[in-house]
Structure formats: structure tokens, C-alpha cells
Amino acid sequence: MRFNDGGCDPDGRFYCGTMAYDVAPGRGSLLRLDTDGSVTRVLTGVTISNGLAWSPDTATGRVDAFDYDTERGLTARRTAVRIPDAAGLPDGLAVDAEGHLWVALWGGSAVHRYTPQGRLDAVVELPATQVTACAFGGPDLDRLYITTSRMGLDPAAEPLAGALFRADVGVPGLPAGAYRA
Structure with missing residues (x-):
């Protein structure tokens, strides 16, 4: 485990x-x-x-x-x-200030944004298939940072696999929660 x-x-x-x-x-x-x-x-x-x-x-x-x-x-x-099978598997995710869900898609080369009702309303396409997570950052939390993996991939076939990407998505995210000991 x-x-x-x-x-x-x-x-x-x-x-x-x-x-x-x-x-x-x-x-x-x-x-x-x-x-x-x-x-x-x-x-x-x-x-x-x-x-x-x-x-x-x-x-x-x-x-x-x-x-x-x-x-x-x-x-x-x-x-x-x-998530339809052809779109990939849901991996890491983030929520924006409008209550929409951003979902990284392992095997899907994308991050999808869903409304609170579960309707797909935006797609950020990436040059890497194994998209692992996304998080909002930057001074105004308005940049979506996206991680990818190169696990099991030939670097020559996907040279950008494993890279960190940034997308300006036009909406801020929510700040991350903190552990309170």
C-alpha cells in the first residue's frame, strides 16, 4: 500500500x-x-x-x-x-472561485472544467498524455499549474511528458486548506 x-x-x-x-x-x-x-x-x-x-x-x-x-x-x-472512457481517467483536481471543478485526465492529454451541475464547459489540451494534477497559483490564484508524468513512456515519443505546464484560464482558484494542529 x-x-x-x-x-x-x-x-x-x-x-x-x-x-x-x-x-x-x-x-x-x-x-x-x-x-x-x-x-x-x-x-x-x-x-x-x-x-x-x-x-x-x-x-x-x-x-x-x-x-x-x-x-x-x-x-x-x-x-x-x-468521465467517458475515451477522455482518460480522472486524476488530481482543483476547484475555482466560481465553484467549477478542474479535473486532470490521466491518458487524456487534458484538463477538463465541469460546472457544479457536472457539465463539461472548458478543456485545456496538453502535449502530454499522462496528466496527473492541477492547482491554482500565482499572485491572484488565476494561473492553473498542471503536472504530467512520463512513467512508462518513451521520452522520444513524448518529449514533454513529465513537464509542468501553466494555463491562464481566466478565473481564479480557491486557496488550499491548511492543517491546523
Whole structure:
């Protein structure tokens, strides 16, 4: 087992997903590190936990949403976005100030932006197939930084695989949450 993506909730608790090295279905979990140092298993049966704003499972080809409450944590799990197989697999993600979801697509050479209703409304195409994550940065949080992987690829076939890209997307992102010990 190994850890994959993580992030903090609005109350400063850190969530991080696990996955099996061999990507065996359902072996991973989503864990929460509380501010008192205790750890709670929040979800089980996860295959590849990716992109926390809360998207626990890449292998399903979907991004899930949860209701969030300080006392109860994550509840009411539901599908927010279904990614067509041909588009790639959802990996890391970010949320912008308008409440839209930006999803990096492993095997899809792109980042897709989805409305709160789950409708695709923008695409950032990239010269690398294995897109792993995206995050907003810059002085005004209005630049989308996008990471890619070259794992298993011939560098001659995809010379820009593994590079970091920046896209000016015309909307600011939300600041990242911080752990509060």
C-alpha cells in the first residue's frame, strides 16, 4: 500500500487516500488526520484515491462529491461527474472561485472544467498524455499549474511528458486548506 493524493478540509483536518502498489481493486482507503493527531478511516473499498476536493476513486471513471459538516465530516456520497472512457481517467483536481471543478485526465492529454451541475464547459489540451494534477497559483490564484508524468513512456515519443505546464484560464482558484494542529 502507498499514499496518493491528500488535502485539508475547511476545519484543518488532513485527508489522504491510499492505494495498492499493484492497483488491486478496492484495497485502498481514505483516511483523515484530525487536529488532535488521531487517524480515522473515512472510506474503504477505494481503488485509486485521487484529487481531494473530494474525489476518492480514479478507477471508477467518476468524480464523487460529498456533503461536508464539521461534526459529521463527509456524508451523502454521490457522483458529481462521469468521465467517458475515451477522455482518460480522472486524476488530481482543483476547484475555482466560481465553484467549477478542474479535473486532470490521466491518458487524456487534458484538463477538463465541469460546472457544479457536472457539465463539461472548458478543456485545456496538453502535449502530454499522462496528466496527473492541477492547482491554482500565482499572485491572484488565476494561473492553473498542471503536472504530467512520463512513467512508462518513451521520452522520444513524448518529449514533454513529465513537464509542468501553466494555463491562464481566466478565473481564479480557491486557496488550499491548511492543517491546523
